[in-house]
Amino acid sequence: MRILFLGDIVGRTGREAVIARLPELRRALGIExxxxxxxxxxxxxxxxxxxxxxxxxAGADVLTLGNHAWDRKDIIPFIAQTPRLIRPLNYPPGTPxxxxxxxxxxxxxxxxxxxAMGRLFMDPLDCPFRGIAEVMNSHRLGGSVQxxxxxxHAEATSEKMAFAHFLDGQVSCVVGTHTHCPSADAQILPNGTGFQSDAGMCGDYDSVIGMGKAEAMARFWRKTPGEKLQPAEGASTVCGVFLxxxxxxxxxxxxxxxxLGGRLAETLPTAGG
Structure with missing residues (x-):
């Protein structure tokens, strides 16, 4: 099975780039x-x-969320009606x-x-390890599911790596999101699970993790909150992982x-290997 995963979309230019590029990526890579x-x-x-x-x-089969899942209130009734929009499994019971x-x-x-969502430097949710172990009890890779x-979705690379090793051999792939910077550690773990610490974002990399530079720098330099950060509006790089x-x-x-596109060096696997 050929799977394409695209990392966190940030703002208008990020989503416009994904909407424009996703159909051609599906065709070029034979994405299923x-x-x-x-x-x-x-x-x-x-x-x-x-x-x-x-x-x-545009061609997304499944959309995932994260710690900003509930920032837009209209998503609450929508997610209840849309099974292919998912949020971290370790939100408390009763969460939409x-x-x-x-x-x-x-x-x-x-x-x-x-x-699932990590807990190190993140919101204090239920344990993602225990939560995904319950999911694995109901599904056998290579048996009931192909x-x-x-x-x-996690902040700490260490937690992402530990999570992937915990699942090595039980799932096809674990890819990290949330930090908005693509990592250079794509690999197949010893028991056969694909892994990359972070897929990166689909957004403008002439920015601070997708947000305008001036406002973000002021927060670090002046230590004052200032105005709400706004997404950068330059050309976006579409970042993700092919499996x-x-x-x-x-x-x-x-x-x-x-x-693909934007400021980062382009890399695109060939459909044939």
Whole structure:
């Protein structure tokens, strides 16, 4: 199975770049499942129902959220009606939405997409390790499901690595989100799970993690709150991860970073390997 994951969309230029590039990426790489983290897609904070619909129309099969999941209040009724929009599974019981979704492919294969959120330097949620262990009790990779993709939304690289090693051999891939900087550690772990610490953002990299430089610098320099940070409006780089799995085992055969457009050096895997 060929899977494309795109990291955190930040603001208007980020979502416009994803909407423009996603159809061609699906064609060029033969993508069968496209997952997009969209928690910053609405003006840098949260996701609106309208923008979620536009991303689905552009070719996203599943949208994931994160710590900004509830910044836009209209997402609450929308997520309840939209199973392919998921939020971290370790939010407390009773939180709207779900932390995982099963996606049937046209040929009958199935992919499970899961999101969890870290706790180190983040909101104090339920344990993501315990939460995903419960999900794994219900699904067997290479048996009831042909691929399991995990978006782990976390601040600390150490927690992301520990989470991936915890799941090594049980899921197809673990990719980190939230820090908005693409890491250079794409690899297949010893037991066959693909991993990259952070997919990076889909946004303007002439910025401070996607936000305007002047306001962000002032916060560090002056130590005053100032105005609310606004997304940078320059050309965006579409960043993500390409994964190819073995249908018999569900484990990763190939993992490679994706960077297209904007300021960062471009890299795009070939469809044939």
């Amino acid at each position: 499942l496209a997952v997009v983290n969209a928690e910053n897609a609405s003006h840098g904070y949260g996701l609106s129902a309208e923008i979620a619909r536009s991303l689905f129309e 939405g779900q932390g995982a979704v099963m996606v049937p492919l046209p040929d009958g294969r199935k992919a499970l997409v899961v999101q 691929a399991i993709f995990v978006d782990f 190819e799995t073995d249908d018999a085992t569900g484990l990763a055969k190939r993992i490679a970073p994706v960077r």
